[in-house]
Amino acid sequence: MSYDGFNKKIYQAWNSFSPDSGSWYECFACKKNHANCLHHNFGRAGKKSEKSEAYNSIFNSVPINNEECHLPRHSTIKRNLSWLERVYRIVRRAVQENNYTLSQRDKNWLILQKKTYEKININITELL
Numbered sequence: 001m002s003y004d005g006f007n008k009k010i011y012q013a014w015n016s017f018s019p020d021s022g023s024w025y026e027c028f029a030c031k032k033n034h035a036n037c038l039h040h041n042f043g044r045a046g047k048k049s050e051k052s053e054a055y056n057s058i059f060n061s062v063p064i065n066n067e068e069c070h071l072p073r074h075s076t077i078k079r080n081l082s083w084l085e086r087v088y089r090i091v092r093r094a095v096q097e098n099n100y101t102l103s104q105r106d107k108n109w110l111i112l113q114k115k116t117y118e119k120i121n122i123n124i125t126e127l128l
């Protein structure tokens with residue numbers, strides 16, 4: 001997967017979440033095994049925003065295929081709550097299995113989006 005704002009550790013983490021191959025291939029948009037980038041689910045918050053660091057949290061990242069599934073429908077795939085929930089569950093399991101440690105930006109993201117997670121019945125305090 002290629003670098004586009006998320007740091008290398010986040011790409012490495014996704015690859016480590018793969019059940020078998022050591023690389024994460026599943027595209028969240030269409031389920032095909034062709035993911036090659038990480039989409040910002042809730043956007044990037046703007047370069048000058050003090051929130052932009054948190055928006056590069058793993059919780060805002062979604063594996064997707066750039067050419068087929070990301071760019072063609074970019075405007076229609078913003079703020080997808082089912083993806084937010086799925087990413088949360090994947091990351092939570094990794095934390096519980098000591099396969100991932102939350103960064104400060106991850107914690108900041110959870111705090112920023114506390115109300116969003118409440119809407120999907122997720123209590124972020126279990127990870128803070």
Ligand SMILES: [Zn+2]
Nearest residue numbers: 027030065069
């Ligand atoms: Zn796809």
